[in-house]
Amino acid sequence: MNGTGSKSEQAYAQLKDRILSGDYSPGYRLVLSSIANDMGFSVVPVREAIRRLEAEGLVTFEHNVGATVAGIDPDLYLHTMQTLSIIEGAATALAAPSVGKDELAQARDLNRQMREVLTDFDPVRFTRLNTEFHALLYAPCPNPHILDLVHRGWNRLGRMRTSTFQYVPQRSHASVEEHEHLLDLIESGAPASDVEAAARAHRTNTLNAFLAQNGQPPSPI
Amino acid sequence: MNGTGSKSEQAYAQLKDRILSGDYSPGYRLVLSSIANDMGFSVVPVREAIRRLEAEGLVTFEHNVGATVAGIDPDLYLHTMQTLSIIEGAATALAAPSVGKDELAQARDLNRQMREVLTDFDPVRFTRLNTEFHALLYAPCPNPHILDLVHRGWNRLGRMRTSTFQYVPQRSHASVEEHEHLLDLIESGAPASDVEAAARAHRTNTLNAFLAQNGQPPSPI
DNA sequence: GCACACTGAATCGTATACGATTTCGTACTT
DNA sequence: AAGTACGAAATCGTATACGATTCAGTGTGC
Numbered sequence: 083m084n085g086t087g088s089k090s091e092q093a094y095a096q097l098k099d100r101i102l103s104g105d106y107s108p109g110y111r112l113v114l115s116s117i118a119n120d121m122g123f124s125v126v127p128v129r130e131a132i133r134r135l136e137a138e139g140l141v142t143f144e145h146n147v148g149a150t151v152a153g154i155d156p157d158l159y160l161h162t163m164q165t166l167s168i169i170e171g172a173a174t175a176l177a178a179p180s181v182g183k184d185e186l187a188q189a190r191d192l193n194r195q196m197r198e199v200l201t202d203f204d205p206v207r208f209t210r211l212n213t214e215f216h217a218l219l220y221a222p223c224p225n226p227h228i229l230d231l232v233h234r235g236w237n238r239l240g241r242m243r244t245s246t247f248q249y250v251p252q253r254s255h256a257s258v259e260e261h262e263h264l265l266d267l268i269e270s271g272a273p274a275s276d277v278e279a280a281a282r283a284h285r286t287n288t289l290n291a292f293l294a295q296n297g298q299p300p301s302p303i
Numbered sequence: 304m305n306g307t308g309s310k311s312e313q314a315y316a317q318l319k320d321r322i323l324s325g326d327y328s329p330g331y332r333l334v335l336s337s338i339a340n341d342m343g344f345s346v347v348p349v350r351e352a353i354r355r356l357e358a359e360g361l362v363t364f365e366h367n368v369g370a371t372v373a374g375i376d377p378d379l380y381l382h383t384m385q386t387l388s389i390i391e392g393a394a395t396a397l398a399a400p401s402v403g404k405d406e407l408a409q410a411r412d413l414n415r416q417m418r419e420v421l422t423d424f425d426p427v428r429f430t431r432l433n434t435e436f437h438a439l440l441y442a443p444c445p446n447p448h449i450l451d452l453v454h455r456g457w458n459r460l461g462r463m464r465t466s467t468f469q470y471v472p473q474r475s476h477a478s479v480e481e482h483e484h485l486l487d488l489i490e491s492g493a494p495a496s497d498v499e500a501a502a503r504a505h506r507t508n509t510l511n512a513f514l515a516q517n518g519q520p521p522s523p524i
Numbered sequence: 525g526c527a528c529a530c531t532g533a534a535t536c537g538t539a540t541a542c543g544a545t546t547t548c549g550t551a552c553t554t
Numbered sequence: 555a556a557g558t559a560c561g562a563a564a565t566c567g568t569a570t571a572c573g574a575t576t577c578a579g580t581g582t583g584c
Contacts, residue, residue, distance in 0.1 A: 087366055088567065090354075114536070124569045126347070129537090130354045133311075137358035145308055146536055146575050161448040168393045168449070176524055227382040228389075231452065274524055303397055303495055309537065334565070345539045350567090367545050367566055 089123045093131035096121060101140055101151050104241040108153030112141060139238050154242055156296065163289045164301050166235040171282030173220040173228045174264075175274040180222035186269055189218050193261045200255060205248040213243065215261060219268070219281075250291040260284045310344045314352035317342060322361055322372050325462040329374030333362060360459050375463060377517065384510045385522050387456040392503030394441040394449045395485075396495040401443035407490055410439050414482045421476060426469040434464065436482060440489070440502075471512040481505045 097117070100106045112132060118125040132149050135141045141149045154162070181189075192215045199208045213236075223229050236243050247254055264280050290300040318338070321327045333353060339346040353370045356362045362370045375383070413436045420429045444450050457464050468475055485501050511521040 090567080091366075113534090115534090125536090126568055126570095130351060133351045133354045134358045137355045145312075147577095148536065158448075161446045164446055165448045165452065168389065172389045172524060179523070225382045225385055227379075227386045231386065278524070302400070303393060303499070311537075336565070346566090347538055347540095368547090369566065 088127065089121075090127035090130045093117070093121060093123070093128045094134055097128075097131050097135060098140065098237075101135070102237060102240060106151050108151050108240065110151040112149040112151065114148070138234060140240075152238075152240075154238075154240060156298075159239070159242065160289070160293065160298075160301070162235055162238050163285070163292075164303065166232065166239075167282050167285035167289060167301075168303065169228060169231050169235060170216065170220055170285060171278045173223040173225070173232050174216070174281035175278035176225055176228065177220050177223035178268045178274065178277045179271070180224065181219060181268055182222075185218055185222070186265060189215055189261075189265055192218070193258060193265070196254075196261070197258050200258065203251060203254065205251060205254075206245055208254055209243070209245055209247045212247070212257065219264070246288065246292075250288060250295065253288050253291045257284070257288065260287070309348065310342075311348035311351045314338070314342060314344070314349045315355055318349075318352050318356060319361065319458075322356070323458060323461060327372050329372050329461065331372040333370040333372065335369070359455060361461075373459070373461075375459075375461060377519075380460070380463070381510070381514065381519075381522070383456055383459050384506070384513075385524065387453065387460075388503050388506035388510060388522075389524065390449060390452050390456060391437065391441055391506060392499045394444040394446075394453050395437070395502040396499035397446055397449065398441050398444035399489045399495065399498045400492070401445065402440060402489055406439055406443070407486060410436055410482075410486055413439070414479060414486070417475075417482070418479050421479065424472060424475065426472060426475075427466055429475055430464070430466055430468045433468070433478065440485070467509065467513075471509060471516065474509050474512045478505070478509065481508070 097106075097112070106112070114125045114128050114132075118128045121128070132141060132143070136143045136149065140152055142152050143149045192211050196208055196211045196215070199211065220229070220232060247257075260280070261284075264277070264284065267277050267280055286301055286303070293300055318327075318333070327333070335346045335349050335353075339349045342349070353362060353364070357364045357370065361373055363373050364370045413432050417429055417432045417436070420432065441450070441453060468478075481501070482505075485498070485505060488498050488501055507522055507524070514521055
């Protein structure tokens with residue numbers, strides 16, 4: 083009857099939404115009874131939802147204490163971004179042969195918009211365009227498992243992903259150029275390894291800019 | 304008081320065990336009440352355990368029908384192995400600088416044993432040695448997130464991983480040679496990209512051998 | 525003044541109960 | 555004989571209830 087299905091499912095979707103949107107920020111204590119009351123159902127489906135979120139790494143759980151929204155300490159950020167650079171690079175390479183003219187045109191347009199934003203820099207808008215740009219390029223990846231990992235990775239980063247370029251605004255210029263290069267590679271049907279290397283290096287560069295700013299050594303991969 | 308912690312946790316561990324050991328084979332219907340009875344507690348903790356397993360991809364869930372142990376159709380196998388070749392390759396490369404003399408010696412010994420097994424081929428034993436060999440090399444990877452993904456990937460393959468070389472026995476000779484090469488690269492402190500390429504190619508070769516045998520095209524990555 | 529034991533409120537963990545949904549066998553119709 | 559409608563059994567989904575555990579605040583002994 084209900085399109086969204088079970089309450090457990092609804093609870094899962096709502097919690098995930100609130101966490102990803104930053105409504106519940108890291109460290110927020112997820113009290114079962116409160117959430118259940120808010121949503122209007124009992125604690126059982128909420129518990130199940132939280133278990134799933136736990137397995138995805140969005141919340142941490144402590145026995146007899148409860149769940150809290152998982153934070154992102156610098157280490158976790160490094161590790162997740164490193165992993166994402168690897169997986170998203172592979173996804174982009176695998177997707178490349180299936181990227182059509184339409185997508186390429188869209189991507190070029192997005193990059194043009196990003197170039198415009200450079201003159202009057204708006205980090206949040208730039209980051210959103212950037213996210214769209216990359217999503218467009220890896221979406222045709224024929225391996226759903228890899229796509230799933232990409233999505234989970236970005237989810238783990240939570241709200242930080244919506245504002246990456248707030249932290250490394252100086253990367254934005256190089257980023258736009260690298261995008262252009264990546265598009266050329268894809269359009270020209272370059273070997274998968276080249277596309278992968280470019281896509282990965284692009285992410286790694288942003289990560290390293292972030293690390294350098296915090297006085298940390300660059301990622302070895 | 305209890306070392307294993309909550310019943311939910313126990314249920315999770317037991318179910319995972321039984322699935323991975325092949326006790327519950329793919330397609331097996333996980334009936335809540337039966338499992339709860341078997342284990343001696345109520346259905347609630349069992350449900351939670353299953354939710355977590357679902358999020359990890361070990362079981363599939365259907366609303367109002369129940370959970371079944373996730374199978375591995377050829378597509379899923381391809382996708383998972385492809386993903387693993389990418390992630391494990393990266394893990395091995397990241398781990399390489401931290402692989403000590405001890406580990407190298409152990410690895411060489413394992414490979415020596417594998418070479419011995421070649422003369423009187425035992426696919427299960429060979430596969431186990433192979434698993435150990437690689438686990439030894441990627442274990443020192445400093446990025447726990449990547450390690451986690453490697454483990455999850457192997458878990459998804461379930462029991463098939465314990466007998467890979469049953470399906471592609473002819474790969475075993477080349478495999479041993481490639482191991483030696485990989486060890487040389489690591490020992491000589493080769494660049495991360497070289498180690499990664501070698502480790503990935505090694506896995507991809509096995510995957511492709513498997514694919515070729517089933518008349519499918521090789522993996523593009 | 526400080527450490528420690530105690531008490532109660534908040535919260536979690538699990539069992540039980542019951543309504544809802546699916547599934548499958550059976551009888552009935554054509 | 556094949557297909558369909560019906561109904562009972564199996565199973566799931568969720569609410570409620572209650573014991574168990576944690577945590578904070580208070581009081582007591584040293």
